[in-house]
Amino acid sequence: MSAKIKAAAVPMGLIETPFYPRLAALSRAKSWIGWAGYISPLVLDTVEFEYFAIRNQATLFDISPMHKYRITGPDALAVVNRLITRDIRKVRDGRVGYAMWCDEDGMLIDDGTVFRFSQTDFRLCCQEPMYGWLMDVAWGFDVVVEDESDSIAALSLQGPTSYSVLKDAGLDVAEMKPFDWREVEPDLWISRTGFTGDLGYEIWVPRDHALAIWDRLWAAGADWGLRAIGGQALNMVRIEAGYIAAGVDFQPVHAVMRLHRGRTPMELGFDRTVAFDKGHFNGRRALLAQQDAGQRFALVKIDIGGFKPADGALIYHRKRTEVGHVTSGIWSPTAKRNIALAELKAPFGISVTTDLWADVYVHEEGVWRHKMVAVVIETKPFFANTRARATPPRAF
């Protein structure tokens, strides 16, 4: 008797995003990955083309797989402020705030962006699934939490000509400052946000409007060098901008099984996003205790000599004592430097910042070599350009 597998009611495999038909048509590389259960391009053409398009033209990246949650109701502000470490009262209506949130031990659960419609209406956008956690955070408060991950499609339009693309598409965002957030047309929201450190926007529409907005932008983008990109190029620019990635530069604490793998905002260099003076928020007492006791780690931006990407390299003090490792490292084509984010054990990266070395392994056609390369800690992002903040934006 042969057992026949019938088509199950629950679809198997990765789910297509609302933009998948357009992405599939553009994909030359056929390089796909799973992102939060959705099929997402790693590379569509070549990573070099895509990287330079972000820095020199305009690019579309499908961010629909991001988790999106709507928090509405009389206590929405209280719930958001209870969740995140920064003070959402200081983010005005129509503004977006970068935020971190922690467990009771002050360890980062995830980071993301909070979109404030009003004090009774917020959208939280993040990498990790958060519905269960939000329901628990909201317990005892008068709010409704809705998972919009599937119902809202989103595109990230980034690069120096992104403003021009929008303008030619008939979308007026001239007055929007970084982190502004507007309903530019009915059911079409645009935020001046992104993960590139450059001029850019994110566009949010109901799922069934997805292809229409793609086509509209694509048509307008023809003269502005618009390209569709995958996640690999984006990863390069986010390192240049100094942004951290969940599961890479920190381990979301709900996803780790081993003890002490969580990190606090301070340990990731985000002290400024912790507002101790706003009243209680999750993990506040533990974070205060860490402020007294001192942080255990420091995530730092580093410049590594040479040009060999040092992803994963161990970091040594005086070339002898192992004190940390690179969490994300690339050769930056724009900065023309070998750059990385690295986690160091305290006091390295805090009070001891010199005489640090990366042990860089290089593989060349079957031969391995390794070399101690000098490490310099940087405080500024590796990529910064005034065009990112100019309002109204320049044409390119």
Add this chain to the structure above:
Amino acid sequence: MSKPSDLTYDAVVIGAGHNGLAAATTLARQGKSVCVIESRDGIGGMARNAAIAPGVVAPKMAHLLYNLNPKTLKELGITAPKSVSLPTVSLADDGRHVVIQGDLVIYADGSAHPEAATFAALHKRLTKFAALLGQMSLKTPPSLAGGLMDMATLQELAGLAKLGIGLKRMGKKDMREFLRILLSNAYDLILDDFADAPLAGMLAADAVRGAYAGPRSPGTVFSMMYRLGNGGDVRLPMGGMGAVADAFANAAKLAGCDIRTGCGVAQVIVENDTARGVILADGSVINARSVLSSIGAFQTMQMAGVQHYDTEAVRRLRNLRNKGTVAKVNLVLSGAPDFVGLDAKLTAGRLLIATSATYVERAFNPVKYGDMSNAPVIEAVIPSLSDPSLCSDGQHILSANVQYVPYALAGGWTPAARQKLLELTLDRLEVYAPGLGRLVTHSEVLTPLDIETQTGAPGGHWHHAEMGIDQILTLRPVNGMARYGFGIAGYYLCGASAHPGGDVMGTAGRNAARQLLKDGVLA
């Protein structure tokens, strides 16, 4: 000598049950100014007396002392009322009632019990183990949060090490046995050695008294031993349990505490993550440098406001297991009842209806489905036989803890359901004391729901929170809150839901106050 309300007390205590009073006294005896706020008109909580008929005073809920620690009494300057040690009579359907006193077992007719030696051996073994656990009841449960480099952690580890040394001293065989049975179930332990008869029934019933658990539930050996922490003596306080509560209150007053009754706390004032006093139901404000709460753990959180608690703590407190299973039935009798086969002394004893361990387990089954036991486990005592001052005109009071009775009865606690509970109780008692029903002139039935309504105890639970292995020691009431400090600085949990748990013993209150002082809150 009540102080004007613009003064700031060192501490406000919520609830004048005996634990709240023990906490207040502990602080006041260290020179702290303390105010105890009780919502009811009288003090005592679950350990109070009530006049339930003309000329009849009954222990409203708790009636017997199992665990009151002389060390605690002395420390708090409490002059406890006189009490008498009672024999336990485990009633048998065949009339061969079994009498247990300490480690002695005989039949009620004076003849030898075949399992007497086995019982003595088990009793010896368990009290030895229980003494070890008893030591832990007087201590704040350890926290290893600081890691091994931390002085405070090391001190606690030293305390734990003492338990370890105690274990070692027991010898290898005993230690192995202790660890083997600690988390196991009472039913298996008992039936390893005993026939499933009234003696086994008594052991099983005592292992689950007040619990949402049957003798086959895991962890019931632990609860069995916990009750034996002070040797396992069962004592009846003269003047009723209310006299014990009064003794706690008198010690509190003597130490200089203010006790205000008749208006409860509506809210705890929190400023800068620090407890600053309370607002009463009538809106008046009492300022204080610290607040201790003897009400349920979840209610203690809500009193301050859920916004002050981390999500994980809220989740744990929401899921705290606290379904009460014990109803109290108080019967006023026109005369002394006649239990077949029991002399006057034994009739005045602790009368148990738990004819076998299986009987106890079966009694537990219905409560899981929202029903009451048709054949409940009953712990009855007629305090007026030992203490005639409780009743006038030859009347008597029969005080019965009836188990298992659900908090949320399927169909609700209608008058008919209460009547059924009363009749079930009477039916069981009539088996051993025919004609008892005709003596009843007045009755009072308190379901777990009534107990909650009257005392605020969540679920009407005996211990405010189940004493399961997931809710004891370092996990009591919940993980992360076992050291009395309750999130907000200067806010402490001091009632039965804190370590070591309920029963009339005052240890939770005393420990909480001592921890507050140790933490330097009032320094």
